[in-house]
Amino acid sequence: MDKLLEVKDLVVKFALRTGTLTALNGINFSLLPGERMGLVGESGAGKSVAGFSIINLISKPGFIAGGEVIFEGEDISKYNFEQMRSIRGNKISMIFQDPMMTLNPVLTIGTQMTETLLAHKQMSKEEATEIAIECLKKVYIPSPETRLKQYPHEFSGGMRQRIVIAISLLTTPKLIIADEPTTALDVTIQAEIMDLLLELCIKEKMGLILITHDLGVVSQTTQKIAVMYAGRIVEKGKTLDIITNPKHPYTQGLIKALPQTHKKGEKLYQIPGIMPNLNQIPSGCPFHPRCTFKKDICSQIEPSLKSVDKGEVACHLYA
Amino acid sequence: MQKEQILEVQNVVKHFDISGGILDQLRFNKGKIYLEKKTVKALNGVSLTINKGETFSVVGESGCGKSTLGRTILGLYPPNKGQIFFKGNRIDNLSPKKMLPFRTKMQMIFQDPYASLNPRKTVRTTLEEPIRFHQPSLSKKEIKEKVEEIMAQVGVDPGWADRYPHEFSGGQRQRISIARALMVDPEFIVADEPISALDVSIQAQILNLLMEAQEKRNLSYLFITHDLSVVEHISSRVAVMYLGRICEMGPTENLFDSPRHPYTQALLSAIPKLGETGLKHIKLKGEVPTPIHLPSGCVFHLRCPHANERCKKEIPELITLDNQTQVACHGVEEKRI
Ligand SMILES: Nc1ncnc2c1ncn2[C@@H]1O[C@H](COP(=O)(O)OP(=O)(O)OP(=O)(O)O)[C@@H](O)[C@H]1O
Ligand SMILES: Nc1ncnc2c1ncn2[C@@H]1O[C@H](COP(=O)(O)OP(=O)(O)OP(=O)(O)O)[C@@H](O)[C@H]1O
Ligand code: SF4
Ligand SMILES: [Mg+2]
Ligand SMILES: [Mg+2]
Numbered sequence: 001m002d003k004l005l006e007v008k009d010l011v012v013k014f015a016l017r018t019g020t021l022t023a024l025n026g027i028n029f030s031l032l033p034g035e036r037m038g039l040v041g042e043s044g045a046g047k048s049v050a051g052f053s054i055i056n057l058i059s060k061p062g063f064i065a066g067g068e069v070i071f072e073g074e075d076i077s078k079y080n081f082e083q084m085r086s087i088r089g090n091k092i093s094m095i096f097q098d099p100m101m102t103l104n105p106v107l108t109i110g111t112q113m114t115e116t117l118l119a120h121k122q123m124s125k126e127e128a129t130e131i132a133i134e135c136l137k138k139v140y141i142p143s144p145e146t147r148l149k150q151y152p153h154e155f156s157g158g159m160r161q162r163i164v165i166a167i168s169l170l171t172t173p174k175l176i177i178a179d180e181p182t183t184a185l186d187v188t189i190q191a192e193i194m195d196l197l198l199e200l201c202i203k204e205k206m207g208l209i210l211i212t213h214d215l216g217v218v219s220q221t222t223q224k225i226a227v228m229y230a231g232r233i234v235e236k237g238k239t240l241d242i243i244t245n246p247k248h249p250y251t252q253g254l255i256k257a258l259p260q261t262h263k264k265g266e267k268l269y270q271i272p273g274i275m276p277n278l279n280q281i282p283s284g285c286p287f288h289p290r291c292t293f294k295k296d297i298c299s300q301i302e303p304s305l306k307s308v309d310k311g312e313v314a315c316h317l318y319a
Numbered sequence: 320m321q322k323e324q325i326l327e328v329q330n331v332v333k334h335f336d337i338s339g340g341i342l343d344q345l346r347f348n349k350g351k352i353y354l355e356k357k358t359v360k361a362l363n364g365v366s367l368t369i370n371k372g373e374t375f376s377v378v379g380e381s382g383c384g385k386s387t388l389g390r391t392i393l394g395l396y397p398p399n400k401g402q403i404f405f406k407g408n409r410i411d412n413l414s415p416k417k418m419l420p421f422r423t424k425m426q427m428i429f430q431d432p433y434a435s436l437n438p439r440k441t442v443r444t445t446l447e448e449p450i451r452f453h454q455p456s457l458s459k460k461e462i463k464e465k466v467e468e469i470m471a472q473v474g475v476d477p478g479w480a481d482r483y484p485h486e487f488s489g490g491q492r493q494r495i496s497i498a499r500a501l502m503v504d505p506e507f508i509v510a511d512e513p514i515s516a517l518d519v520s521i522q523a524q525i526l527n528l529l530m531e532a533q534e535k536r537n538l539s540y541l542f543i544t545h546d547l548s549v550v551e552h553i554s555s556r557v558a559v560m561y562l563g564r565i566c567e568m569g570p571t572e573n574l575f576d577s578p579r580h581p582y583t584q585a586l587l588s589a590i591p592k593l594g595e596t597g598l599k600h601i602k603l604k605g606e607v608p609t610p611i612h613l614p615s616g617c618v619f620h621l622r623c624p625h626a627n628e629r630c631k632k633e634i635p636e637l638i639t640l641d642n643q644t645q646v647a648c649h650g651v652e653e654k655r656i
Binding site: 215220264266269 | 380490518520521523524547548549551552553571588589593595603606
């Protein structure tokens with residue numbers, strides 16, 4: 001099958017007064033049509049930067065400093081603003097943690113939905129309204145005809161996120177990038193939204209990049225995982241393999257630190273130390289100061305991703 | 320053997336008046352002018368007891384009244400009804416002066432350590448303040464020693480005492496706010512989402528620290544969190560709240576192994592499980608109603624898959640089941656669930 005998306009050696013930098021900081025240090029991954037991938041790692045690992053850079057939403061002082069983003073066979077990282085507009089919110093949609101990043105508080109959701117459609121497709125206003133109603137039905141918003149006339153503040157947090165998903169469905173995208181879409185929501189509503197996203201991805205054959213730090217959520221919704229640390233992908237593989245048999249010491253630590261993998265009341269495993277600032281990345285393997293398995297070579301040479309079993313790991317233990 | 324109680328909450332009601340000034344309350348209907356009061360019914364008759372040395376967790380959806388419960392217990396909000404006892408002493412009706420000795424015994428830790436620490440004060444000043452206030456007889460040297468001792472206990476280098484909060488990471492800041500709570504040797508701590516803002520690996524450090532402090536000092540916690548796997552790991556008992564009422568309460572194992580209330584069942588089924596694929600949670604219809612207009616009867620009946628006529632009219636009281644769990648549900652009482 002042809003790949004839907006291929007990210008090749010993508011480098012993103014931020015030009016700061018204090019110097020240039022490398023937020024993505026050449027990451028690689030690809031997605032088949034309809035495939036769902038989780039992007040996990042701790043705060044500051046570069047997950048959001050990775051998601052944003054796919055649709056070239058990195059704003060100053062950030063910039064794409066190298067690499068390619070091949071979407072349906074074309075390198076969209078070199079697209080200009082106009083060309084990018086035909087992709088963004090059309091073939092690739094993005095869902096953020098805060099639905100108000102997408103919704104305009106002073107417009108009814110009906111206006112917002114029809115405007116999105118009319119911007120991308122040739123159709124009448126009536127046709128656009130029809131599609132808007134269809135999409136609200138898909139995300140189970142009751143009485144969509146009346147709801148179209150309401151403003152974002154008239155909906156609960158969970159409903160707003162469902163409306164954002166409805167908006168992202170309008171143009172039948174091929175790929176959805178969801179950045180912590182349920183982090184701000186309650187457990188029961190989180191389950192509902194993830195359920196909905198999963199159902200829609202399967203039904204409409206959409207690809208999904210799910211950015212989150214919640215390994216439980218990733219485990220239930222994706223087929224593969226990329227683990228990020230300090231602007232790099234340090235492990236890739238099938239979801240179940242990574243959760244049940246993590247290879248990289250950092251991935252192992254993330255899973256070992258969860259209460260679920262401990263007996264009740266037992267002292268929890270702690271990964272020593274904290275994630276480095278991106279302007280102070282240690283030499284060699286960026287994880288080596290925190291790693292309990294480190295060898296001499298680890299502080300000297302940075303390991304690259306290598307195939308191990310069915311996945312890929314960047315760690316000298318598997319050389 | 321009877322366990323030693325540290326805290327008892329009896330039938331506490333807390334409503335917030337949000338009607339605003341007289342002008343905001345004016346309403347006009349059928350030729351008459353009248354005033355309309357608007358209240359948020361945050362707690363609607365909550366009773367519970369917490370034993371010495373235990374971790375009692377409170378879970379439930381956003382806005383169900385968890386933080387209000389914690390704050391009301393600590394005397395930050397006066398309850399509209401009900402009574403609160405600390406080691407047998409009634410504390411909900413005390414003057415600020417009479418409350419003073421209890422203030423040191425009961426402390427609070429918040430979700431956002433950055434907002435709860437004063438950015439213009441060094442760690443030392445922040446830690447010294449409560450002890451200067453509550454134990455004015457201590458000498459400068461004694462205070463300094465105490466600060467260093469507690470900092471070391473929570474794993475922050477005492478050499479960093481003269482730094483400001485922004486110079487610390489999120490996890491370290493949470494350690495400092497735990498240190499501040501421990502300075503006055505409390506017996507009871509309300510921890511309101513203390514780890515929600517932290518990364519997985521840092522969460523483990525803070526949870527370990529809280530468990531360690533509990534063991535050393537025989538502390539009791541009221542632990543508020545939305546992370547159910549954390550609740551299962553650290554707590555001896557759990558209360559599940561919905562719209563300001565407790566719908567189920569009991570020993571953690573029993574509640575997690577065999578949840579009885581339909582809301583608890585839905586809540587627990589929604590926990591994403593590691594290594595499981597697909598989602599198999601119980602779907603609830605509708606949205607959480609606002610605590611301004613409470614549903615009649617059982618507060619959960621609008622979303623409950625088992626609701627009947629009785630549920631719409633009659634408020635279910637907590638009944639105790641064989642396994643020590645308490646449940647407020649007509650369906651369970653009638654043995655249809
Ligand atoms: N606008 C910006 N200016 C400067 N640096 C930035 C900017 N945006 C991101 N960065 C840098 O990129 C790093 C990665 O940020 P990113 O938001 O991708 O992290 P993340 O993995 O999504 O974390 P989180 O889980 O907290 O959302 C940050 O630590 C920061 O150093
Ligand atoms: N000081 C206040 N004045 C008015 N209303 C309040 C006040 N504090 C809380 N409320 C209301 O009381 C209800 C319960 O709030 P509370 O903060 O206790 O919920 P919670 O369970 O802690 O929610 P969360 O999980 O979001 O922290 C909410 O509807 C809230 O808006
Ligand atoms: S009392 Fe009735 S409505 Fe409430 S939870 Fe039980 S069955 Fe459902
Ligand atoms: Mg992010
Ligand atoms: Mg709260």
